[in-house]
Amino acid sequence: MHIHILGICGTFMGGLAALAREAGHRVTGCDANVYPPMSDQLRALGIELIDGYGADQLAIRPDLFVVGNVVTRGNPLVEAMLDAGVRYTSGPQWLAEHVLQGRHVLAVAGTHGKTSTSAMLAWVLECAGMTPGFLVGGVPLNFGVSARLGEGRCFVIEADEYDCAFFDKRSKFVHYRPLTAVLNNLEFDHADIFDDLAAIERQFHHLVRTVASKGRLVVNAREEALQRVLAMGCWSEVVRFGARKESPGGLRARGEPHAFDVLRGSLKIARVEWSLMGEHNQLNALAAIAAAEHVGVAPEAAAKALASFENVRRRLELRGSVEFGAGEVKVYDDFAHHPTAMRTTINGLRRKIDAQQAGEHGPRQRILAVFEPRSNTMKLGAMKAQLPWSLEEADLAFCHSGGLSWDAVQALAPMGEQAVVCDSIDKLVSRVVAAAQPGDHILCMSNGGFGGVHAKLLDALAARRA
Known part of the structure; x- marks a missing residue:
C-alpha cells in the first residue's frame, strides 16, 4: 500500500510513518x-518528503x-x-487497523508523563525478553528511535487525549482498544479544543x-479527576498506584524518588x-511496574530493568x-510546557542539585528557569495565573x-524582580547570560525548538567567559 501522510513531521505522525515503512508500505x-529532527529521520528511512500542502500532490495518487x-x-x-473524493483516514485509525489489531496494547494516558512512562514500560518489557513494539512521543535513549x-x-x-483530525474530533486514544490502560493523571489542558476539565474527563471515560473486562486499568490514586472518571462506570480490574497511605492491592513508594521500595499494601515487593x-x-x-505486571513481568524484574532506564x-x-569562573554553568532542555509540569521539572532538578551538594560547603546552586508559553493552552492564556506558582x-x-x-509582565508580577520578560530570543539570551553565576543551572522549558535558545546560551556564555 502507498500512503501519503499530511503533517508527517509531527512526533506522532512521524512515528506512524516509520512503522508503516517498517511494515513494508x-x-x-x-x-x-519540513523540519528536523523528524525530517532527517524520515529521509534516512527512504521516505520522500514534500514541503507544503499543494493541491498538486493529488497527482501522487496514493492508495490512501x-x-x-x-x-x-x-x-x-x-x-x-x-x-x-479520494480515500483518507486519520493517523490513529490507520494505526488501529494496520498495527494494533490482534496485539496486546498497553496504552499510557494522562496530562503529564505519557512519554516517560511509555518509554519506561517499553524498556521493562524489552528487558523481560518480550521485544515489544512501541510508539512514543519522544526518543527513548535506551532505544534511539x-x-x-x-x-x-x-x-x-x-x-494522547488530543483530537484525531479535522473530521474526527474524538481523542486519539479511543482508537487504540488497549487491554492495559494507564491513567497517569488528569488536569485541564488543550484549551483550544476542550471547554473545561469535565469535557476531558468524558473523553477519558470513552477510553x-x-x-475489556479481562483488562487492567492502572490509575493514579491521588487524582480526584480520575476517580470521577471511574465513577462514570468501570468494567475492568483497577490497580491504583501512588496512594500516600496503605491501600489494599495498590502500589506505593517508600523512600526518595531516586531510591525507593515498592510496596503492595504493607508488603515490600521490589x-x-x-x-x-x-x-x-x-x-x-x-x-509502569503495575502495567508490566499485567503481561507477566514480576515487579522485582520490572524494578531491576528500571535501574538501567x-x-x-x-x-x-x-x-x-561552560566553565565559568570558579565553577561551571549547565544548560538543560526539557519538554515541560504546562504549569504543573514546569513546577514538577524544577522540583526534580532542585532535588538532584541538593542531593549532589549534600555535605558540601558553599552557596546553594541556583536554578534559572527559561521558558516560553508555546502550547495552544498557554498561548490562550488559560493558565497564566498559575505561572508564579509553577516557578x-x-x-x-x-x-x-x-x-x-496576553501580558506576561502582568502575569509574572507577583514574582517581582525574580522574573524577567523578553519579547525576543536574543534579548532573552542576553539577560540570562548577564545574570549567570558560577554553579548555575539554566533550565530551558518548551514543547518546541525555542529558537535554538540552548545553543545560543552556550555560545553566549562561552563568549562572556572569554
Whole structure:
C-alpha cells in the first residue's frame, strides 16, 4: 500500500510513518516547512518528503491519504482531496487497523508523563525478553528511535487525549482498544479544543469504555479527576498506584524518588534504584511496574530493568556546560510546557542539585528557569495565573513573550524582580547570560525548538567567559 501522510513531521505522525515503512508500505508525506529532527529521520528511512500542502500532490495518487490533526479545512490539499473524493483516514485509525489489531496494547494516558512512562514500560518489557513494539512521543535513549513494530505480542503506545483530525474530533486514544490502560493523571489542558476539565474527563471515560473486562486499568490514586472518571462506570480490574497511605492491592513508594521500595499494601515487593529524580518519575515508575505486571513481568524484574532506564530526550537533558569562573554553568532542555509540569521539572532538578551538594560547603546552586508559553493552552492564556506558582522553586525566571496575546509582565508580577520578560530570543539570551553565576543551572522549558535558545546560551556564555 502507498500512503501519503499530511503533517508527517509531527512526533506522532512521524512515528506512524516509520512503522508503516517498517511494515513494508510505501510512504510519502508532506508538512509545512519540513523540519528536523523528524525530517532527517524520515529521509534516512527512504521516505520522500514534500514541503507544503499543494493541491498538486493529488497527482501522487496514493492508495490512501493519512491526515494529521495539524491540517484543517481550507488547507489546499485537503480541499482538493475532498473535491476529488479520494480515500483518507486519520493517523490513529490507520494505526488501529494496520498495527494494533490482534496485539496486546498497553496504552499510557494522562496530562503529564505519557512519554516517560511509555518509554519506561517499553524498556521493562524489552528487558523481560518480550521485544515489544512501541510508539512514543519522544526518543527513548535506551532505544534511539521513537517507534518500532517489535516482534512480540505487546505494543506500548502513548495515548494522547488530543483530537484525531479535522473530521474526527474524538481523542486519539479511543482508537487504540488497549487491554492495559494507564491513567497517569488528569488536569485541564488543550484549551483550544476542550471547554473545561469535565469535557476531558468524558473523553477519558470513552477510553475506559474500550477496555475489556479481562483488562487492567492502572490509575493514579491521588487524582480526584480520575476517580470521577471511574465513577462514570468501570468494567475492568483497577490497580491504583501512588496512594500516600496503605491501600489494599495498590502500589506505593517508600523512600526518595531516586531510591525507593515498592510496596503492595504493607508488603515490600521490589526496590528501584536509578538515575532519575523527582516524585513525578517515582509515580511514573509505579505505573509502569503495575502495567508490566499485567503481561507477566514480576515487579522485582520490572524494578531491576528500571535501574538501567536512561529516560527520554528533552527530559532534563543536559545540552552542555561552560566553565565559568570558579565553577561551571549547565544548560538543560526539557519538554515541560504546562504549569504543573514546569513546577514538577524544577522540583526534580532542585532535588538532584541538593542531593549532589549534600555535605558540601558553599552557596546553594541556583536554578534559572527559561521558558516560553508555546502550547495552544498557554498561548490562550488559560493558565497564566498559575505561572508564579509553577516557578516558585526557581531562583530566577525568564519568559519569552513573543507572539503572546496576553501580558506576561502582568502575569509574572507577583514574582517581582525574580522574573524577567523578553519579547525576543536574543534579548532573552542576553539577560540570562548577564545574570549567570558560577554553579548555575539554566533550565530551558518548551514543547518546541525555542529558537535554538540552548545553543545560543552556550555560545553566549562561552563568549562572556572569554
